[in-house]
Amino acid sequence: MKRDEEYKALKQRLSKALIDLVEQHYPGFAEIIDYQELSTPLTNEHFTGHYQGGIYGLAIAPERFEAKNLAWRDPKTPIPGLYLTGVDLMMMGGIVPAMLGGLLTVANLPQGISVPQTFIASRRF
Numbered sequence: 001m002k003r004d005e006e007y008k009a010l011k012q013r014l015s016k017a018l019i020d021l022v023e024q025h026y027p028g029f030a031e032i033i034d035y036q037e038l039s040t041p042l043t044n045e046h047f048t049g050h051y052q053g054g055i056y057g058l059a060i061a062p063e064r065f066e067a068k069n070l071a072w073r074d075p076k077t078p079i080p081g082l083y084l085t086g087v088d089l090m091m092m093g094g095i096v097p098a099m100l101g102g103l104l105t106v107a108n109l110p111q112g113i114s115v116p117q118t119f120i121a122s123r124r125f
């Protein structure tokens with residue numbers, strides 16, 4: 001909310017384009033909006049600290065699958081005792097991939113349990 005007028009105008013144009021798109025499919029949609037706010041990657045970076053505002057994690061780019069980067073897609077890193085987890089272990093972003101990343105990490109811990117065992121254990125809750 002501390003940007004110049006040109007930036008605010010750009011956000012307004014983007015908001016309008018999105019609302020117009022929905023309006024095409026659901027006539028009357030625009031009329032029922034009381035308040036709207038468009039967040040951008042800048043907003044996300046500011047509030048969540050995600051690199052370049054990428055709230056779904058690292059970009060799903062071919063470079064992630066290059067041999068030299070494969071170690072960083074594995075929960076077990078080359079650094080003893082350091083494990084990775086969360087969405088960046090997976091090939092897509094979002095809550096479910098983040099959860100699957102957690103399961104993979106648990107399965108790789110010295111005292112961890114396998115993914116099927118985790119599902120069986122979760123039935124108790």
Ligand SMILES: Cc1cc2nc3c(=O)[nH]c(=O)nc-3n(C[C@H](O)[C@H](O)[C@H](O)COP(=O)(O)OP(=O)(O)OC[C@H]3O[C@@H](n4cnc5c(N)ncnc54)[C@H](O)[C@@H]3O)c2cc1C
Nearest residue numbers: 044048055056057085086087088093094095096098099101
């Ligand atoms: C506004 C918004 C809407 C979203 N909507 C959806 C949606 O509708 N559906 C969907 O599937 N996904 C959605 N996502 C994406 C989803 O929330 C993320 O992909 C998922 O939460 C990633 O989980 P994660 O555990 O990998 O990382 P995060 O949830 O980002 O967890 C990382 C944690 O590490 C902590 N941390 C960071 N650095 C350090 C440090 N140096 N020391 C200690 N702790 C640290 C952070 O505080 C945070 O708690 C949304 C995200 C946002 C921001």
